[in-house]
Amino acid sequence: MCVYNPRAYEKAASFCSSIKARLIETFLAPYQAEERLYQTYRRRIEIDFAAVDDLQAAAEEADIILTATPSRQPLIRQEWVKPGTHLSCVGADMEGKQEIDEHLFAKARVFVDDVTQAAQAGETEIAVKKGIIAKGDIAGEIGSVILGKTPGRLSQEDITLFDSTGIALQDLITADYVLQQAEEKGLGMVAYL
Structure with a gap:
């Protein structure tokens, strides 16, 4: 997934470096005890984020x-x-x-x-x-x-x-x-x- 910030490339890069951890915390943490749900949501957030200029x-x-x-x-x-x-x-x-x-x-x-x-x-x-x-x-x-x-x-x-x-x-x-x-x-x- 490409991320562009019209004001500052650095902000897009910072977002890309932190979003994966935030997605894991939001979508995976609640399901750690339920393996099936955990794996389902894990696959959904396996997205690569890249800042573009x-x-x-x-x-x-x-x-x-x-x-x-x-x-x-x-x-x-x-x-x-x-x-x-x-x-x-x-x-x-x-x-x-x-x-x-x-x-x-x-x-x-x-x-x-x-x-x-x-x-x-x-x-x-x-x-x-x-x-x-x-x-x-x-x-x-x-x-x-x-x-x-x-x-x-x-x-x-x-x-x-x-x-x-x-x-x-x-x-x-x-x-x-x-x-x-x-x-x-x-x-x-x-x-x-």
Whole structure:
């Protein structure tokens, strides 16, 4: 997995050198006593992380691109994205923020967490305001895809794009579900700050 930091290569390198230990602590430590689960999760985190300083080269080779920056200008150019790539854009969560070239929207199957909100803030906002796409061009909301009501990728060549602007209610429901599961399984710990 390639990691790029637009401000400092050193920060990407530092992240890469520490993430493996953090993944082990988070995902493996609770399952050390249960060999089958431990081995299952261990295989899932056997990922090599490498800092890169050439974003274009990394993007051109990537099958999945995840952006999580506070950028206000595109970092990923349309011409760098090959057919079949999936992009998840989670950093552009406010009006005016942008991480990817807005012209990608014209050739991608676009999914958002909320159509109205996405058209007003983040990646989709820019494409809608510039007339590259209309709200009706958005393929669907991610919840509908998860429920199987809206198809995701239609062909291996589809560029799919998920623009997450964040919905507080979804965050709260997810946190409540995770907490319930942890309590039922006796996982985690309570910390008072």
